Amino acid sequence: MQPFTPALDDLLELLAALDRRLRPPEAGGRAAPAGDQLLQRSHLVEIYNEVDALIAGIRSVEAGYRRCRDRFTLVPAGCICTGPDGAILEANRAAGTLVGVEPDRLQGFPLQAYLEPGCVPAFRSAVAALVRGEEVPPQEFRFARPAGRTFPAAVAVRVAPDPGGGPPEFLWAFCDLSGQEEALRESEERYRELTENISDAFIALDREDRIISSNRAAVRLLGSPEEEVIGKSIYDIFPELQSEAVTGFLREIRESGRADIAEYSFHFRGREHTFEVRALPTREGVALYIHDISDRRQAEEALRKSEEQYRAVVESQTEMIYRRSPDGTITFANDAYCRSIGIPCGDLVGRRYVPAVPADDRARVRQHLTSLTPAHPAATIEHRVVMPDGRVRWQQWTDTAFFDDGGAVTEFQSVGRDISEAQMAREALLLANRKLNLLSDVTRHDILNRLNVLSGYLDLSREQADDPVLLEYYRREEDALREIRRYITFTGEYQDIGLSAPAWQDVGEAALEAAAGLVTGGVAVEVQVRDLEVYADPLIVRVFSNFIENSLRHGGGITRIRIYPEESESGMTVVYEDDGIGIPYPEKEAIFEQGFGRQTGLGLFLAREILAITGLSLRETGIPGTGARFEIAVPPESYRLTDRGRAR
Numbered sequence: 001m002q003p004f005t006p007a008l009d010d011l012l013e014l015l016a017a018l019d020r021r022l023r024p025p026e027a028g029g030r031a032a033p034a035g036d037q038l039l040q041r042s043h044l045v046e047i048y049n050e051v052d053a054l055i056a057g058i059r060s061v062e063a064g065y066r067r068c069r070d071r072f073t074l075v076p077a078g079c080i081c082t083g084p085d086g087a088i089l090e091a092n093r094a095a096g097t098l099v100g101v102e103p104d105r106l107q108g109f110p111l112q113a114y115l116e117p118g119c120v121p122a123f124r125s126a127v128a129a130l131v132r133g134e135e136v137p138p139q140e141f142r143f144a145r146p147a148g149r150t151f152p153a154a155v156a157v158r159v160a161p162d163p164g165g166g167p168p169e170f171l172w173a174f175c176d177l178s179g180q181e182e183a184l185r186e187s188e189e190r191y192r193e194l195t196e197n198i199s200d201a202f203i204a205l206d207r208e209d210r211i212i213s214s215n216r217a218a219v220r221l222l223g224s225p226e227e228e229v230i231g232k233s234i235y236d237i238f239p240e241l242q243s244e245a246v247t248g249f250l251r252e253i254r255e256s257g258r259a260d261i262a263e264y265s266f267h268f269r270g271r272e273h274t275f276e277v278r279a280l281p282t283r284e285g286v287a288l289y290i291h292d293i294s295d296r297r298q299a300e301e302a303l304r305k306s307e308e309q310y311r312a313v314v315e316s317q318t319e320m321i322y323r324r325s326p327d328g329t330i331t332f333a334n335d336a337y338c339r340s341i342g343i344p345c346g347d348l349v350g351r352r353y354v355p356a357v358p359a360d361d362r363a364r365v366r367q368h369l370t371s372l373t374p375a376h377p378a379a380t381i382e383h384r385v386v387m388p389d390g391r392v393r394w395q396q397w398t399d400t401a402f403f404d405d406g407g408a409v410t411e412f413q414s415v416g417r418d419i420s421e422a423q424m425a426r427e428a429l430l431l432a433n434r435k436l437n438l439l440s441d442v443t444r445h446d447i448l449n450r451l452n453v454l455s456g457y458l459d460l461s462r463e464q465a466d467d468p469v470l471l472e473y474y475r476r477e478e479d480a481l482r483e484i485r486r487y488i489t490f491t492g493e494y495q496d497i498g499l500s501a502p503a504w505q506d507v508g509e510a511a512l513e514a515a516a517g518l519v520t521g522g523v524a525v526e527v528q529v530r531d532l533e534v535y536a537d538p539l540i541v542r543v544f545s546n547f548i549e550n551s552l553r554h555g556g557g558i559t560r561i562r563i564y565p566e567e568s569e570s571g572m573t574v575v576y577e578d579d580g581i582g583i584p585y586p587e588k589e590a591i592f593e594q595g596f597g598r599q600t601g602l603g604l605f606l607a608r609e610i611l612a613i614t615g616l617s618l619r620e621t622g623i624p625g626t627g628a629r630f631e632i633a634v635p636p637e638s639y640r641l642t643d644r645g646r647a648r
Helices: 003-021 042-074 094-099 117-131 179-197 216-222 245-256 294-315 335-341 359-370 419-464 468-494 505-518 538-555 603-612
Strands: 078-082 089-093 141-144 150-160 169-176 203-208 213-214 259-268 271-281 285-292 320-324 332-333 378-386 392-403 409-418 504-505 524-527 532-536 560-568 571-578 617-620 629-634 639-641
Touching: 078 332, 078 538, 117 141, 117 150, 117 504, 117 603, 141 505, 203 216, 213 216, 216 285, 216 320, 245 259, 245 271, 271 294, 320 335, 359 392, 392 419, 419 468, 504 505, 505 532, 505 538, 505 560, 532 571, 538 560, 538 571, 603 617
Parallel strands: 524 560
Antiparallel strands: 078 089, 078 169, 141 150, 150 169, 203 213, 203 285, 259 271, 271 285, 320 332, 320 409, 378 392, 392 409, 504 532, 532 639, 560 571, 571 629, 617 629
16 A cells, blocks of 8 residues: 555645646735636636646545545554565554554565464465465464564455556455454363263264263263273274164264254163263264163153053042043043043043033032142032933042142142942931931920929929928929920930031131120120131031120120131131130039039030031130130131132
């Protein structure tokens, strides 16, 4: 790139001198304006205009040239312009920075002087090709700095012909690769560290399937140090792999350029091994990642056999078993269930199926399923099902929900059995009990009437007698009548226990109903139970009625009654407490015995019996002098919190 600015400066100076000669001087030595007499001649005006245009054009060329030079100087890539002999004509700042010499000091020196000796022949060959008019592809040279350090650079070169026919110039552009070289070295170190620390055996093969590198896991697998296996064919190490399947697999990886995975089993070190081989194409050949999956395959085989045994056990069960997704798609069903609905298992699995449940039971079934939670995933329900032949059967189902990490249901498992005969027997028993209760009511009513008659005659007899002995006999007979009447009344209360089937009872509503049926006066009854249901006999209302009545009658001036729940890992406790005189320690268990107390002595005895029907227990734990405290212990399977929809 020849210097251009000095020539332009000389030309502009000559043109300026010509301009001064064309213009006559004014007074004071300045050139006359164009309107002067001398310039009125048309040919002189034309010459003057052409000179002005030429000056403006040259200045525009000069400005463009300066911009090009600035770009050449400031371009971030190293650029050096040489002649055909390789001598440096000009260099930009980036080139000077890379070779460690100021750009001006590079001029005149041969470019090859800044190359490593080993790169000089390639450089001369490139120059010769350029002189012959051939294109030279980009290549890599190593440059030497004055301090002795060298660096790699990618070099591209183009020929810049001289428009005037003079010798061409060669424009060399190069990029420092030392950073890339360091990055490549670090990448190779990281790659080596990675392959050394993975548990899989890593073996790199060339295109002839010879081993060119391996990691520690591969050395353990091969049973020989790395230096002893480098250069050997992998088939020399594992003769069992010398098969068309393996050689074809590796050939396909090399030719297609796509990764693949395969499994191979062969006898190795005294037993049968199965290896999973992942193969990736590389520039040198193929990289193999080998993982011994023998134990996994054995575990899978053991699992398969276990599943077969499990299926055999499940299929032999008389209970109906099936699993389904939340949308009703059947994922598994045993023969007993398929037979019950009249659909072959092969046709049922994979399709959506919902049992036909009568309309009266559907809401209860939906509530039962939505009540399952991760904390309490299983529950049992009894409901009717319409069979394929139109008959209605009673079935008992234990449903278990399975949840993902987010608490969403992923699958249901249901185990059921037909309880129609048991339900018929239960209904027959209930009918018999109702008839017996009716007979008991009539008989009790007649007995009480006769007792009233007998009591009246005793009153009349006592009025007619003066003998103290007879009066004592009459008193004892009246006591006996009262006892008989008490026992008859007790049978009327006790006969209702178990008459109705247990169901989910709202504890708060039961307590409020009990309080509403009593005159509490100024005593505050605080029911602090919400959304808690327990599985109990419907007579649970009578339990709370008995508590409240005892507090009002025997509490000793109570002002407050409180009912609230306490949940723990063992279940739920419904607490009833008042602020009365409490119950002495010696009487805490005796109060639940039949006949204890200042009245009939049957209330708390009946309360415990009512709760015991569904496994609920009752005890008194209050501190004498601070009030009575009754605790109803409810096991986890017998309560649920309806506000969160959780079955407990």
